[in-house]
Structure formats: C-alpha cells, structure tokens
Amino acid sequence: MLSISQFRVIKVVGEGGFGQILLAKDQRDELFAIKQTSKKKLFYAKKENVSSIENAILSRISFNYIVRKVFFFEDRHNYYLGLEYYHYGNILKVLNRDISDKNMFIKKIFAQLLETLSFLHNNHVIHRDIKPENMLVDDDYNLKLCDFGSALYDDLIPLKSLPNSFAGTPDYIPPEVIGNELLTPAIDLWGFGCSLYFIYTGICPFHSETNFRTFEQIKNGVFKKDMEIIPNSALDLITNLLITDPTKRLGYGEWNNGYPSLLKHEFFVELKK
Ligand SMILES: Nc1ncnc2c1ncn2[C@@H]1O[C@H](COP(=O)(O)OP(=O)(O)O)[C@@H](O)[C@H]1O
Numbered sequence: 440m441l442s443i444s445q446f447r448v449i450k451v452v453g454e455g456g457f458g459q460i461l462l463a464k465d466q467r468d469e470l471f472a473i474k475q476t477s478k479k480k481l482f483y484a485k486k487e488n489v490s491s492i493e494n495a496i497l498s499r500i501s502f503n504y505i506v507r508k509v510f511f512f513e514d515r516h517n518y519y520l521g522l523e524y525y526h527y528g529n530i531l532k533v534l535n536r537d538i539s540d541k542n543m544f545i546k547k548i549f550a551q552l553l554e555t556l557s558f559l560h561n562n563h564v565i566h567r568d569i570k571p572e573n574m575l576v577d578d579d580y581n582l583k584l585c586d587f588g589s590a591l592y593d594d595l596i597p598l599k600s601l602p603n604s605f606a607g608t609p610d611y612i613p614p615e616v617i618g619n620e621l622l623t624p625a626i627d628l629w630g631f632g633c634s635l636y637f638i639y640t641g642i643c644p645f646h647s648e649t650n651f652r653t654f655e656q657i658k659n660g661v662f663k664k665d666m667e668i669i670p671n672s673a674l675d676l677i678t679n680l681l682i683t684d685p686t687k688r689l690g691y692g693e694w695n696n697g698y699p700s701l702l703k704h705e706f707f708v709e710l711k712k
C-alpha cells in the first residue's frame with residue numbers, strides 16, 4: 440500500500456480549490472506530480488466524489504494529449520492522485536517563456552485540444568473545465584490536458600442530473616449551465632473558444648467587475664472583438680464557438696466524427712502546410 444510518507448516532497452507546483460499539486464520523488468528517485476485533495480474541503484463543498492471521479496476517468500482512458508495517471512491512494516485526510524510530471528507546467532507558463540513561433544505553437548496546441556475533445560466526446564466524457572490552466576505542456580511542447588475533477592462520464596453520472604454549482608471564477612461557465620439546460624459536449628466547445636480568446640488577450644471574453652455582470656454578459660454572448668490583438672482567423676473561430684445557443688455552435692453534433700467543421704476552419708489551415 441502506498442502512503443505519502445514514501446515520497447519526498449520537493450515543492451508545490453500548483454494550487455487548486457481543494458488542495459495542492461506537489462512535485463515529489465519516490466524511493467527510487469522518480470519524479471511525480473501528486474494532486475493532493477483535502478477530504479475536509481471536498482466535504483464542505485459537497486463535492487466528496489470529485490477525486491474518485493477524476494481517478495476513475497483517468498484510469499479508464501488514455502490518450503496522447505491527456506495527462507498520464509500513475510497511482511492513486513488516500514489516507515484519513517487526503518486523496519493523492521499521482522501523475523506524470525510535466526516541468527513546463529500549463530500553457531500560460533510556456534507562453535511567458537521565450538518560444539520561437541508563438542502563433543504556430545498556439546495553433547498546434549489547439550489542434551491537439553480539438554483532437555482530444557473529439558476522443559473524449561466519442562468516449563462519452565465531457566471535460567467541463569476547458570481553460571488554459573488545465574492545458575499542460577510536455578517536454579516536446581505537446582498538449583497534456585489535465586484536471587478531470589469536473590468531468591462527466593456517462594456511466595458514472597447521468598448527464599441530466601447535474602449539480603448546478605460552480606467553484607471559483609464564473610468566467611468560463613457556458614450559458615446553458617447558467618440557464619440550467621440540458622448539457623451536451625458543446626460545453627467544451629465553449630471552453631475551447633474562451634481559452635483561445637484568453638491566450639491572445641490575457642482576459643476571459645466575458646470577464647466583468649462583478650460575477651453578476653459576468654453572468655449577464657455570458658447569457659447575452661457579448662464580448663469585445665479585439666481585432667488589434669486577435670488574428671482574424673482566430674477571431675472568426677472564437678466568434679463561431681461563443682454562440683449562446685449550443686446547437687448553433689460550430690461543430691455541434693460532430694462528437695463522433697472528429698469535428699470536421701472546426702478542423703477545416705481557416706485558423707488551422709497553416710498547420711496543414
Ligand atoms: N502533472 C503535472 N505536472 C506539472 N504541473 C501540474 C501537473 N498537474 C497539475 N499541475 C499544475 O497545477 C495546476 C492545478 O492542477 P489541476 O489538476 O488543474 O488542479 P485543480 O483541480 O485544483 O484546478 C495546473 O494548472 C498546473 O500548473
């Protein structure tokens with residue numbers, strides 16, 4: 440049986456709502472990222488299942504662009520999810536570094552995100568928390584999507600009975616969640632659009648001074664189309680994704696065949712050259 444005493448914690452690499460992500464070494468000096476989640480915090484947030492759901496999903500699926508789970512254990516106070524460690528961290532940290540062709544890097548990562556969403560949706564998983572902080576980058580500058588704590592797996596939770604509670608910032612919440620409507624995989628397309636917008640501008644498209652105002656902006660689908668900062672093709676893709684009616688979003692209903700209408704969008708054309 441594994442226990443946390445068998446690891447040497449080197450540093451904290453991430454802070455989350457319910458715990459911390461630790462960089463730790465095992466007895467054979469192998470490095471891992473350990474997502475430590477406090478049972479007490481989960482209990483008070485009425486989210487007792489979050490850690491086990493994340494573990495269950497990561498145990499069932501494996502994909503090139505998704506974090507690799509290595510182990511899972513618990514003690515009286517915490518759950519510990521052991522993941523492969525990616526020292527570059529998330530995409531925001533990578534973009535702060537000196538990388539040669541930022542524009543091509545962004546296109547590549549978002550093409551990989553699209554491939555990942557089509558894998559997940561085809562396997563009846565909705566991630567529900569697509570945002571730059573959850574997009575890790577490995578040594579080869581490829582995507583490793585993480586944080587399946589909000590994900591829905593249709594064998595685990597019936598899609599219709601969703602808890603309508605959000606933790607943290609409301610910036611990325613899709614209008615159908617605010618309106619308590621039936622959820623579809625198109626909520627990840629909304630997250631895709633918000634994330635791409637954030638990557639270019641450094642702010643969420645619907646961010647406002649108050650949460651109330653943010654919700655209003657999301658429900659109305661109003662955001663600033665900053666043409667000086669966002670390249671044309673990216674802005675067109677974003678505009679086609681941030682549509683309040685999920686059935687009108689680009690790619691709606693294409694969950695089982697790899698999102699062809701997004702793939703052939705002008706934003707991805709340069710990648711094919
Ligand atoms: N495997 C990993 N390797 C390196 N950094 C990681 C890893 N997993 C998470 N992190 C860092 O920790 C942050 C939070 O992780 P995440 O799983 O999203 O936790 P939370 O559910 O609390 O949001 C990420 O944004 C990233 O910076």
Ligand SMILES: [Mg+2]
Nearest residue numbers: 455572573586
């Ligand atoms: Mg996260």
